[in-house]
Amino acid sequence: MNLGKWLALAAAGAVALLAAAAVRRRAAASAAGRRFLAHPTATPGVFILAFFVTIALAAPFVALDPNSMPGIVDLRDRPPSVLHPLGTDVYSRDVWSRIVYGARISLGIGALATLVAVTVGAGVGAVAGYFRRWVDAALMRLVDVGLSMPRIFLLLMAVALWERVPLAPLVLLIGLTGWFGTSRLVRAEVLSLREREFVAAAQALGAGPARVIFRHVLPNAAAPIIVSAALGIGNVMLLEAGLSFLGIGVPSPAPSWGSLIYDGWQHMAAAPWTSTFPGLAIALVVMALNAVGDALRDALDPRQEGP
Amino acid sequence: MTEPLLRVRDLKTYFVTEHGRGTARAVDGVSFDLYPGETLGLVGESGCGKTVTSLSILRLIPEPPGHIRPGSFIEFEGRNLLTLASRELRAIRGNQIAMIFQEPMTSLNPVFTVGDQIAEAAIVHQGLSRREARARAIEMLQLVGIPDPAEGVDRYPHQLSGGMCQRVMIAMALVCHPKLLIADEPTTALDVTIQAQILELLARLQAELGMAVMLITHDLGIVAGTADRVVVMYAGEVVEQAPTTDLFARPLHPYTEGLLASVPRIDAPAAGGSGGSGGPRGRLHSISGQVPAATAWPAGCRFHPRCPYAWGRCATEPPPLLDAGGGAPGTHTVRCWLVTEPGRRTARP
Numbered sequence: 001m002n003l004g005k006w007l008a009l010a011a012a013g014a015v016a017l018l019a020a021a022a023v024r025r026r027a028a029a030s031a032a033g034r035r036f037l038a039h040p041t042a043t044p045g046v047f048i049l050a051f052f053v054t055i056a057l058a059a060p061f062v063a064l065d066p067n068s069m070p071g072i073v074d075l076r077d078r079p080p081s082v083l084h085p086l087g088t089d090v091y092s093r094d095v096w097s098r099i100v101y102g103a104r105i106s107l108g109i110g111a112l113a114t115l116v117a118v119t120v121g122a123g124v125g126a127v128a129g130y131f132r133r134w135v136d137a138a139l140m141r142l143v144d145v146g147l148s149m150p151r152i153f154l155l156l157m158a159v160a161l162w163e164r165v166p167l168a169p170l171v172l173l174i175g176l177t178g179w180f181g182t183s184r185l186v187r188a189e190v191l192s193l194r195e196r197e198f199v200a201a202a203q204a205l206g207a208g209p210a211r212v213i214f215r216h217v218l219p220n221a222a223a224p225i226i227v228s229a230a231l232g233i234g235n236v237m238l239l240e241a242g243l244s245f246l247g248i249g250v251p252s253p254a255p256s257w258g259s260l261i262y263d264g265w266q267h268m269a270a271a272p273w274t275s276t277f278p279g280l281a282i283a284l285v286v287m288a289l290n291a292v293g294d295a296l297r298d299a300l301d302p303r304q305e306g307p
Numbered sequence: 308m309t310e311p312l313l314r315v316r317d318l319k320t321y322f323v324t325e326h327g328r329g330t331a332r333a334v335d336g337v338s339f340d341l342y343p344g345e346t347l348g349l350v351g352e353s354g355c356g357k358t359v360t361s362l363s364i365l366r367l368i369p370e371p372p373g374h375i376r377p378g379s380f381i382e383f384e385g386r387n388l389l390t391l392a393s394r395e396l397r398a399i400r401g402n403q404i405a406m407i408f409q410e411p412m413t414s415l416n417p418v419f420t421v422g423d424q425i426a427e428a429a430i431v432h433q434g435l436s437r438r439e440a441r442a443r444a445i446e447m448l449q450l451v452g453i454p455d456p457a458e459g460v461d462r463y464p465h466q467l468s469g470g471m472c473q474r475v476m477i478a479m480a481l482v483c484h485p486k487l488l489i490a491d492e493p494t495t496a497l498d499v500t501i502q503a504q505i506l507e508l509l510a511r512l513q514a515e516l517g518m519a520v521m522l523i524t525h526d527l528g529i530v531a532g533t534a535d536r537v538v539v540m541y542a543g544e545v546v547e548q549a550p551t552t553d554l555f556a557r558p559l560h561p562y563t564e565g566l567l568a569s570v571p572r573i574d575a576p577a578a579g580g581s582g583g584s585g586g587p588r589g590r591l592h593s594i595s596g597q598v599p600a601a602t603a604w605p606a607g608c609r610f611h612p613r614c615p616y617a618w619g620r621c622a623t624e625p626p627p628l629l630d631a632g633g634g635a636p637g638t639h640t641v642r643c644w645l646v647t648e649p650g651r652r653t654a655r656p
Contacts, residue, residue, distance in 0.1 A: 198415055201415070202416070205401035206399070206402055206431050219416075220417065
């Protein structure tokens, strides 16, 4: 880490602060936004998320090459220093840089898998809730089956069938095993929305079922969908970390946060920083996501009580 | 006379009740005609089947629990709406037959601008582009008298008053110039002054666009001012049907009589006045009792438990729609045995 990288990092921090301030300003203008800000953890959460997203996007400017091994003998297992702010691992790779590049993978998987899950979940839930009868019964039994199967077991099974799961299928797998909860939530919302008068009005206008569902009903169910997405990303990141820790997630040497912990845990005694800092990163981001998700729920969906 | 635009025959719409125990016969054998360009008032208390009738015409009855019984017949321009495939039906909804609802505030989708919602029918039925549809929406807003339509088009429903929302609903319904507009209690949720404006607007648009209007209401004052003919419903049946002037001059069914007598009149003397069908004006007349539950209509004439003239026959034999004279056959029809025994119509108790 030279001076330029440190300056870039400071700039990234400033960007995150500005983003959090901007969110606060915009939120203060509306009632829902003020409910959001009423959560003391919401603003720090936004800041943490903005910070990690910024450094993930600006990785080449704030970090070194995560896979370079500059001195396999004299630079291994170095404690944190100015040059290596979070120390080095057993192959003399810079832990900070690996966390920064890992943010790209971990946040990316979290966001994409959640996108898949929420899209499928909202679609299935809306169709089930709108058509009811046997469509609803069939889809919801499918959801019951999905919910009763441990997700990690499904993923382990996939890994058993497919030795080294590449990144894109892994994202799809995580997404396609994670939509059940969302679909129930959306179905419940749609069941009540479909009885609203504007739905009858849309039907009286000659709109077909697809148009009614996707243009009239689903946009009105946006609030629970957004909340479940925000909370879902954290879940997916934890799941990915768990999978990587078991050695079946993101293939090495790609630096996902889970695989960083996995790489470092054997050296816990000699170099505790190699596992500790990626773990802290996961904890921070998941906590931030949960804080923001809870605040969003109160802001957008005041009827639901947080746990 | 010309061919009717809409011919409803023996319409029966039943609902299976919650536990599958009973069947609510919400609409039970309704027949009427609607001619091009005319305004038909459909009158009755809450729960007598007016709204279900109108929803049945567009086949918007939620199934289950509701269903339209086989043998019912709704013909629009020579086509039976009850046998149309859903695609053909959608081509009629909003395009040939449009509907406006009772609660303008809740009938608009809260997450879209009014412009988007007005444009929708034009996009669905006429395949207009978004820009053309937007221009059309502005035109429609102008037509229904929204001030500054170019700006109003981007408003959300919650930014508008109830009266403005109802104007928007009317604009939505009329985008495709339908031949029939079903207005289900279009003014019930509005202030009296706004009510008059909306009714005036409807009358003006009807004249301009030459459409037929089916006006559903429980307010006889509205009917008197706007409708050409009136169909009075009670307990899922048509009980009287007549041209408006005839009905007001000569209400024959005791239910119609009661409805007319229970309209408050500003010009009525405070007490002891004579004339009118309600007798002395000291107190406002009310029809005793309530509409019975649709799961168990009374035997015989469905109105007999509330009827001041009822006698033995009424409790056992359901009367058919009888011709009451006063013009060509079928002009004024009543479902009441009094037509056969006018002597039994005595002064109100």
